[in-house]
Amino acid sequence: MTASFSSVAEVAVPAAAAVMASALPQEQQQARPRPRPMHAGGGGGGGGGANGRHHAYSRKDKSLGLLCSNFVVLYNRDDVESIGLDEAAKCLGVERRRIYDIVNVLESVGILVRKAKNRYTWIGFGGVSISLRELKERALREKSGLAPLQTEQQSAATISEDEDDDTLANPGAYIETERLSQTVDKPSGKPGASGCRLRSDHRKEKSLGLLTQNFVKLFLTMEVDTISLDEAAKLLLGEGHEETNMRTKVRRLYDIANVLSSLNLIEKIHQGDSRKPAFRWLGRATLNTENGVTVAVPPPGKIASKKRAFGTELTNIDMHRSNLDSKNKKKAKLVQSSGDVLTNCKLAVRSRLGQGKQSGFVYGPFHPSGARKHGLDGGNKPGQRERAEDWESLSASFRPQYQNQALSDLFVHYVDAWKTWYSEFAQGSSIMQQHFGHPVNHFL
DNA sequence: TCATCCCGCCAACCG
DNA sequence: CGGTTGGCGGGATGA
Numbered sequence: 011m012t013a014s015f016s017s018v019a020e021v022a023v024p025a026a027a028a029v030m031a032s033a034l035p036q037e038q039q040q041a042r043p044r045p046r047p048m049h050a051g052g053g054g055g056g057g058g059g060a061n062g063r064h065h066a067y068s069r070k071d072k073s074l075g076l077l078c079s080n081f082v083v084l085y086n087r088d089d090v091e092s093i094g095l096d097e098a099a100k101c102l103g104v105e106r107r108r109i110y111d112i113v114n115v116l117e118s119v120g121i122l123v124r125k126a127k128n129r130y131t132w133i134g135f136g137g138v139s140i141s142l143r144e145l146k147e148r149a150l151r152e153k154s155g156l157a158p159l160q161t162e163q164q165s166a167a168t169i170s171e172d173e174d175d176d177t178l179a180n181p182g183a184y185i186e187t188e189r190l191s192q193t194v195d196k197p198s199g200k201p202g203a204s205g206c207r208l209r210s211d212h213r214k215e216k217s218l219g220l221l222t223q224n225f226v227k228l229f230l231t232m233e234v235d236t237i238s239l240d241e242a243a244k245l246l247l248g249e250g251h252e253e254t255n256m257r258t259k260v261r262r263l264y265d266i267a268n269v270l271s272s273l274n275l276i277e278k279i280h281q282g283d284s285r286k287p288a289f290r291w292l293g294r295a296t297l298n299t300e301n302g303v304t305v306a307v308p309p310p311g312k313i314a315s316k317k318r319a320f321g322t323e324l325t326n327i328d329m330h331r332s333n334l335d336s337k338n339k340k341k342a343k344l345v346q347s348s349g350d351v352l353t354n355c356k357l358a359v360r361s362r363l364g365q366g367k368q369s370g371f372v373y374g375p376f377h378p379s380g381a382r383k384h385g386l387d388g389g390n391k392p393g394q395r396e397r398a399e400d401w402e403s404l405s406a407s408f409r410p411q412y413q414n415q416a417l418s419d420l421f422v423h424y425v426d427a428w429k430t431w432y433s434e435f436a437q438g439s440s441i442m443q444q445h446f447g448h449p450v451n452h453f454l
Numbered sequence: 455t456c457a458t459c460c461c462g463c464c465a466a467c468c469g
Numbered sequence: 470c471g472g473t474t475g476g477c478g479g480g481a482t483g484a
Contacts, residue, residue: 069460069482095473107462110475127469127473213466216476239458258477264459286457 075268077104078112082121082273085132093122093130111218115269118219119226119295138275138295142230149227221246221259222266229276229291236279238288239263 070076080102085093095113099106113130116122120141125131214220224246228237237245243259267289270276274296276289 067482069458072460074459105462106473107475108460110473114475213474213476218475254478260457261459261478262476264457268459 072104073268074108074111074265075272077102077108078116078269078272081109081112081116086134087132090132092125093132095128095130111265112269114217114219115222115266116273118222119270119273119275121273121295135273135295138273142226142293145223145226146230149231152227153231218262218266221262222270225263225266226270226275229293236281236288236290238286239267240286241288 081098084098084101095106095109098113099109102109113122117124117130118141120137120139121133121135122130123133123137225242228242228245229235239260240256242263243256247255247259267276267278271278271289274292274294277292278287279290280287
């Protein structure tokens with residue numbers, strides 16, 4: 011079953027270079043989607059008509075939490091200093107917009123620091139404690155002192171700013187919660203240092219990052235260590251809240267909670283009685299291996315579906331930035347950089363694999379349950395041969411899991427590279443060369 | 455049915 | 470003015 015793409019994946023393999031080359035061309039897909047949601051008839055077809063069944067598209071495969079885990083796995087290394095958003099988006103097979111989401115919350119808890127446009131610096135989990143400490147201090151200060159928990163948003167809300175939805179119109183209190191830079195030093199010469207940040211703060215007030223911090227503050231200051239998102243939203247909005255505002259706020263909290271969960275900073279729990287789950291503060295950021303990395307991207311052949319083409323593909327990697335097909339020109343740039351990007355991904359993954367510890371890599375929603383990271387953690391023992399074989403079987407069992415040819419190839423390549431490297435390392439050198447027949451570094 | 459939350463439009467920002 | 474950010478909420482998916 012699920013013939014369609016799985017077969018594609020299986021076949022896929024060789025020519026890595028060709029893959030990336032081909033991966034770019036068709037990305038432009040159709041012009042911008044419609045002004046209004048599709049869903050309607052579209053979904054009907056059951057996706058590609060009759061046989062819509064194949065496995066399934068599952069939103070879980072694309073959740074922010076999972077993406078965050080993948081992101082962390084990809085960059086949580088010492089040798090990572092700079093992270094490019096496009097690069098990340100490409101590596102993770104998601105659109106840039108999603109990267110902004112996780113990057114914002116990661117930054118708000120100190121795991122990342124924005125270095126420049128499109129550029130972030132990886133701080134790592136070590137930055138979390140510092141960030142949290144500072145956050146708590148600030149929270150307590152605010153709590154005891156003057157400022158309420160959050161920015162003017164609250165005051166505005168409290169004042170009953172119902173209706174509207176325009177903009178919180180209430181430029182009164184700009185607490186400007188010390189930007190989101192909360193972390194260690196901020197980029198030295200922060201530009202607009204000289205006042206004039208106020209105006210633009212409106213937007214920031216509702217930022218995911220700030221909301222994340224306020225959400226976290228809730229845990230840091232309150233006695234209770236669990237809270238439901240509804241409660242959190244209420245607290246963050248103030249009484250005056252209005253149905254719509256609440257809904258929106260809760261949506262964002264869901265997003266935040268998901269990534270914080272993936273960082274193990276919080277944990278979702280089901281309180282026996284209450285229908286809705288709540289979140290418990292754990293406070294120690296670590297890589298959540300619960301949900302492993304998923305490197306699933308759509309087959310290069312077609313990505314077309316503008317919107318959710320359920321059942322036809324798993325992820326839309328479409329790197330078409332915003333929209334307007336009119337901007338194909340920049341593609342060239344992407345093509346050019348794709349090599350680096352992939353190389354980075356490759357290195358990242360290799361390093362992960364090389365560590366031999368279960369770093370949470372799981373290849374897509376369809377990975378064979380049994381195969382899951384077997385060979386990764388199982389290989390604690392020095393049996394070199396077994397290890398090598400593990401890798402073979404590993405690659406064999408995982409290869410088909412990729413929905414993206416490029417990644418599929420990539421993985422195959424990792425394995426090959428690893429085998430080569432490993433064998434050379436374990437026993438003299440060249441012999442293996444015959445086995446695998448090709449040098450390790452020849453990627454594009 | 456309702457909770458969950460992905461997706462991408464499009465406006466604010468910024469160089 | 471074009472590219473970058475990212476708020477926002479429609480509506481699909483899951484329980």
